[in-house]
Amino acid sequence: MARIANKAAIDAAWKQVSACSEKTLKQLFEEDSNRLSGLVVETAKLRFDFSKNHLDSQKLTAFKKLLEACDFDTRRKALFAGEKINITEDRAVEHMAERGQGAPASVARAKEYHARMRTLIEAIDAGAFGEVKHLLHIGIGGSALGPKLLIDALTRESGRYDVAVVSNVDGQALEEVFKKFNPHKTLIAVASKTFTTAETMLNAESAMEWMKKHGVEDPQGRMIALTANPAKASEMGIDDTRILPFAESIGGRYSLWSSIGFPAALALGWEGFQQLLEGGAAMDRHFLEAAPEKNAPILAAFADQYYSAVRGAQTHGIFAYDERLQLLPFYLQQLEMESNGKRVDLDGNLIDHPSAFITWGGVGTDAQHAVFQLLHQGTRLVPIEFIAAIKADDTLNPVHHKTLLTNAFAQGAALMSGRDNKDPARSYPGDRPSTTILMEELRPAQLGALIAFYEHRTFTNGVLLGINSFDQFGVELGKEMAHAIADHPENSDFDPSTKALIAAALK
Ligand code: F6P
DSSP, X not given: OOSOTTHHXXXXXXXXXXXXXOOOHHHHHHHOTTHHHHHEEEETTEEEEOTXXXXXXXXXXXXXXXHHHTTHHHHHHHHHHTOOOBTTTTBXXXXXXXXXXXXXXXXXXXXXXXXXXXXXXXXXXXXXXXXXXXXXXXXXXXXXXXXXXXXXXXXXXXXSSEEEEEOOSSHHXXXXXXXXXXXXXXXXXXXXXXXXXXXHHHHHHHHXXXXXXXXXXXXXXXXXXXXXXXXXXXXXXXXXXXXXXXXXXXXXXXXGGTGGXXXXXXXXXXXXXXXXXXXXXXXXXXXXXXXXXXXXXXXXXXXXXXXXXXXXXXXXXXXXXXXXXXXXXHHHIIIIIIHHOOSBOTTSOBOSSOOOOXXXXXXXXXXXXXXXXXXXXXXXXXXXXXXXXXXXXXXXXXXXXXXXXXXHHHHHHHHXXXXXXXXXXXXXXXXXXXXXXXXXXXXXXXXXXXXXXXXXXXXXXXXXXXXXXXOOGGGHHHHHHHHHHHHOTTOTTSOHHHHHHHHHHOO
């Protein structure tokens, strides 16, 4: 039986979405004096202002029809219940169990795994590994991007340990850390869901070599495994007390809540990590309970689908006006593009609408002096997100933070209003959409809620597109070919261009 049962209703709802009247943002504000309160959502210590998007009551009605046609409620329930919604891999999707949501057995298992993590952190604090100053975290993709973001965003000033996250197989990345860290005071965390990823295993081996070379007595004893494949870590000689497992049903790009978040929990302390989980849980409750027109992830997904399918936007830009969130766009690139960068639906048919945006971004105010020219006057439509904290965490003249926020707000206002000039080169078309996400201060709870918001928005986009957001077969072919080139560079099956590259560089 087809998994997408209501194709006719879905097509009709999309037609209704496309037939909505097009009004400018200026018109929408003029026509509805309650627009702002209608499109601002405050939840989980975050304030989302969607009013500078082209959503209005007509579009909301059409998109709610689409939600219904896509069986959204059932799909969301299935996600929260821990059903096997990742159909191509026959797995449940249970990262929310780490935040206390889902099947009781999965929540209990997550608690048990968190307790193991906490025990190890307490042992490290108590000196079980001698003096420890540094943690070298080795992983890639979802096993690196989340921890790296958390460390950079939350522990810059206050980290209890010095953590470096190395992902790239390019030896320069590891060597840079070797220069800074004392091998005798370093622990190595090898983070890999599968514990087979080639880059991670090679980096782990080289880190061991580095320790040996510097006379560390038992390098193996300083290695910690963060993995959903504990058997493989055991095989490699890692003691059970230093294996921090997580469930197979947690996707790599959703795994920072699990033991993959170990470096953040170590550097922040357990309480801080707990607050991160609670922030995520607050967003889970909001996503589950709030009506669609007041539901931040759902509204964001409506806007995504509108700009993508109706207005033809190809990308969306994430600009944090906060130096500590400079890694957020990289984290979100994997979350959104690996989840929804698909071309077939749950029944294996080609989808009718463009899939995930290309996600990109940067930090304000830097980006204003580099890429905002295109946003204001270029020919492409790029929906933008501004993210900022109201409270300053620097100790300099308060004018710094005030200037930062002033600029964020000015950019959103300018993109929307535009400005006419008789010289076309100095004219701004305006009517360009943005969403502003504000938090009182950037702390673990707020970051947890923000990340969970993006997770649920990604899920909602996946449901509206009828795709499976939880597999990633698109990355496999390249991996296979890399093995093939490494094992048989002389292979005559490669195309002439690739053969010439191999001949030039890999003889
Ligand atoms: O190649 C893509 C991918 O499978 C990601 O989905 C994943 O986050 C990353 O590789 C790392 O995988 P692992 O955690 O198994 O090392």
